[in-house]
Amino acid sequence: MEETVGNSSDANKISQPAVGEWKNNENVSYVDHEQNIAKTLNDTILNDNSVPENVVIETQENNCGFSNNENTQDTWLTETEPKYHYSNKNNSGYRKGTGGYDKSNNANNSYEKSSNNDSSSNNGHVRGRGRGRGRGVTKRYDEENESFRDEYGSGIDNHGGNTPPGHRGRGRGFNRGRGGRRDQSVSFGWHGYSEDSHKKNENDKPTITKAPYIPPDIENEESIAGIEAGSNFDKYNTIEVKVSGTNPPKSMTSFQSSGLRTILLDNLSNCNFSTPTPVQNYAIPIIIEGRDLMASAQTGSGKTAAYVLPILHNLLKQPTQLIYDEHHCEPHVVIIAPTRELVSQISECVWKFSKGTDIRNGLLYGGTSVYHQKSKILQRGVHILTATPGRLIDFVEKGIVTFSSVKFFVLDEADRMLDMGFKPDIEQVLTNSTMPSIESRQTIMFSATFASPIQHMATSYLKSDYIFVAVGEIGGACKDVVQTVIEVTKFKKKNALLDIIKEMENCQGTIVFVERKKVADYTAAYLSEVDFPTTSIHGAREQPEREQALRDFKTNRMKILVATAVAARGLDIKGVNYVVNFDLPKTIDEYVHRIGRTGRLGNAGKAISFFDPESDGPLAAELIKILKQADQEVPSFLNDAAERILASPTIDNFNDIRTNVDVTSNLVATGEEEEELW
Numbered sequence: 158m159e160e161t162v163g164n165s166s167d168a169n170k171i172s173q174p175a176v177g178e179w180k181n182n183e184n185v186s187y188v189d190h191e192q193n194i195a196k197t198l199n200d201t202i203l204n205d206n207s208v209p210e211n212v213v214i215e216t217q218e219n220n221c222g223f224s225n226n227e228n229t230q231d232t233w234l235t236e237t238e239p240k241y242h243y244s245n246k247n248n249s250g251y252r253k254g255t256g257g258y259d260k261s262n263n264a265n266n267s268y269e270k271s272s273n274n275d276s277s278s279n280n281g282h283v284r285g286r287g288r289g290r291g292r293g294v295t296k297r298y299d300e301e302n303e304s305f306r307d308e309y310g311s312g313i314d315n316h317g318g319n320t321p322p323g324h325r326g327r328g329r330g331f332n333r334g335r336g337g338r339r340d341q342s343v344s345f346g347w348h349g350y351s352e353d354s355h356k357k358n359e360n361d362k363p364t365i366t367k368a369p370y371i372p373p374d375i376e377n378e379e380s381i382a383g384i385e386a387g388s389n390f391d392k393y394n395t396i397e398v399k400v401s402g403t404n405p406p407k408s409m410t411s412f413q414s415s416g417l418r419t420i421l422l423d424n425l426s427n428c429n430f431s432t433p434t435p436v437q438n439y440a441i442p443i444i445i446e447g448r449d450l451m452a453s454a455q456t457g458s459g460k461t462a463a464y465v466l467p468i469l470h471n472l473l474k475q476p477t478q479l480i481y482d483e484h485h486c487e488p489h490v491v492i493i494a495p496t497r498e499l500v501s502q503i504s505e506c507v508w509k510f511s512k513g514t515d516i517r518n519g520l521l522y523g524g525t526s527v528y529h530q531k532s533k534i535l536q537r538g539v540h541i542l543t544a545t546p547g548r549l550i551d552f553v554e555k556g557i558v559t560f561s562s563v564k565f566f567v568l569d570e571a572d573r574m575l576d577m578g579f580k581p582d583i584e585q586v587l588t589n590s591t592m593p594s595i596e597s598r599q600t601i602m603f604s605a606t607f608a609s610p611i612q613h614m615a616t617s618y619l620k621s622d623y624i625f626v627a628v629g630e631i632g633g634a635c636k637d638v639v640q641t642v643i644e645v646t647k648f649k650k651k652n653a654l655l656d657i658i659k660e661m662e663n664c665q666g667t668i669v670f671v672e673r674k675k676v677a678d679y680t681a682a683y684l685s686e687v688d689f690p691t692t693s694i695h696g697a698r699e700q701p702e703r704e705q706a707l708r709d710f711k712t713n714r715m716k717i718l719v720a721t722a723v724a725a726r727g728l729d730i731k732g733v734n735y736v737v738n739f740d741l742p743k744t745i746d747e748y749v750h751r752i753g754r755t756g757r758l759g760n761a762g763k764a765i766s767f768f769d770p771e772s773d774g775p776l777a778a779e780l781i782k783i784l785k786q787a788d789q790e791v792p793s794f795l796n797d798a799a800e801r802i803l804a805s806p807t808i809d810n811f812n813d814i815r816t817n818v819d820v821t822s823n824l825v826a827t828g829e830e831e832e833e834l835w
């Protein structure tokens with residue numbers, strides 16, 4: 158039975174749980190904020206003095222939220238009981254909405270866990286415990302028109318914690334919380350983001366305004382510190398490097414002898430870059446000499462600096478006028494990467510190496526304020542624009558960015574940018590009428606993996622005399638990562654994960670990769686419940702939440718990060734000791750990138766992967782290859798699985814599992830997700 162809550166004329170009355178739903182707090186029927194009382198099922202009125210133990214009357218002031226206590230009882234938590242406390246402000250904890258996807262799991266009715274105890278966090282509304290189907294109105298910011306529009310929906314979105322009550326999203330199942338309260342105000346700690354669902358319009362519907370997100374500026378000193386070189390850094394010199402193409406420039410052996418401008422050398426030394434990595438030794442002279450480049454080198458071996466430094470050098474050596482006005486700007490360098498967080502990280506790298514120069518650095522990515530990004534890049538113009546494809550195309554279509562001045566075009570994670578998911582976007586950028594021809598620009602592509610078909614395709618964007626550099630085996634895993642593969646079937650994964658985490662001396666710096674956003678939430682909720690502070694990052698979280706999650710993980714506030722493929726590529730996080738593949742990815746390249754979040758720059762890392770013979774068979778043969786290439790042990794069950802697959806004519810896509818990577822584009826095409834599926 159469902160009751161209407163959202164349209165109630167009394168918006169201050171919160172959800173009325175169905176009779177019997179309060180298994181553990183059977184005394185409480187509902188809470189009335191206006192009168193500041195709770196009522197029991199038999200309508201006895203409880204005031205402050207008579208509420209049963211574990212029940213706190215929720216007021217607008219303490220807005221505290223539900224959780225379960227130690228005995229897994231549903232409890233309303235005040236701010237003085239932070240143990241199971243979800244913080245909207247920091248959006249890093251976890252909750253599990255019983256009204257949404259897991260009503261049956263009463264034993265696990267634990268929601269959020271966070272040590273944050275900030276009074277501006279109004280946590281209750283994320284839970285959506287009520288049975289009603291609210292018909293709320295959401296003021297949603299329309300980036301296209303730069304205005305707010307109303308969206309009506311039913312039910313609370315239990316997911317992100319900052320989706321206003323009444324909003325139902327676009328019908329992606331998991332986010333459909335049911336009913337719940339609509340009388341919460343939410344105030345977010347991050348800059349420029351606030352919600353207020355107290356306001357009502359003339360029809361007595363709450364009007365919720367959600368200001369577009371303005372990310373914090375990257376210019377802070379903390380950003381300077383990269384990962385410190387580990388004990389295996391020197392072994393980089395033993396890796397074989399293959400260079401092909403006509404007359405390749407000679408490689409360098411040190412930053413000092415590289416010819417890089419003094420200001421760049423100073424910045425390098427401020428960032429503790431003393432010895433170049435092999436990919437830097439080869440790529441820097443090639444780019445300085447103006448050659449197009451396709452380069453592959455293992456994860457965590459310094460590819461970003463390998464293209465940022467020579468580009469900065471060339472810009473400084475031959476400065477040309479920066480063109481911009483109040484309507485448009487013409488960057489000299491365009492760098493494209495697949496995820497928002499990676500784009501932000503690259504831009505940080507550009508910033509730290511260009512310190513003290515006149516180079517202007519701009520950033521475009523989805524989930525953030527269009528207006529803000531537009532005004533930032535138009536205010537002073539940008540030499541180097543780092544962007545995700547979706548937002549860049551948006552700006553190009555609006556005429557805010559034109560490419561007439563482009564000298565360098567860079568694809569980071571190039572194979573990903575050229576696979577079926579992103580290729581149309583890249584083509585759209587490269588065929589834009591303002592984009593200089595191949596001959597008139599320098600095109601640079603980097604990745605740790607470069608499947609042959611993608612390499613072939615990529616050549617059509619490069620000058621015919623481009624240079625190809627491969628440090629080590631193309632697509633090979635970093636040998637500093639100890640890889641373990643364990644056979645675990647689907648239903649045993651949860652316990653297996655817990656066992657692994659318990660066995661770790663310290664689980665701090667663990668990334669758990671899962672395939673689906675929903676599983677990311679389940680897993681993070683579960684781990685939080687069992688005392689491992691966990692956060693998550695995936696494409697269904699709002700951008701401020703994603704960034705907060707990364708910050709929390711980077712600062713060790715959260716020990717574990719559960720992530721979908723959105724965090725698989727490029728992210729460079731200090732102190733990642735373990736990668737756990739709770740679900741294996743569909744492609745081996747993705748596996749290589751995922752495990753490459755650890756074992757970076759000569760540091761040791763560990764990767765543990767759950768191999769489910771039922772679903773992961775198609776990956777077995779390639780996984781064996783990767784393990785052997787990295788001198789790792791191959792478990793016998795993996796050989797068996799590979800043989801089974803070979804003998805089986807019925808397995809689809811065995812010869813080309815890459816056909817599975819196209820899911821992103823489908824969603825982008827249907828407009829369900831701006832850029833990222835994962």
Ligand SMILES: Nc1ncnc2c1ncn2[C@@H]1O[C@H](COP(=O)(O)OP(=O)(O)OP(=O)(O)O)[C@@H](O)[C@H]1O
Binds near residue numbers: 384385431432454758
């Ligand atoms: N020569 C160097 N000396 C010291 N630190 C370096 C050097 N080169 C890179 N680093 C640091 O190493 C880390 C990894 O670099 P980067 O993220 O560029 O690797 P990558 O090869 O692009 O990895 P991925 O394939 O995962 O994208 C960063 O923290 C970076 O600051």
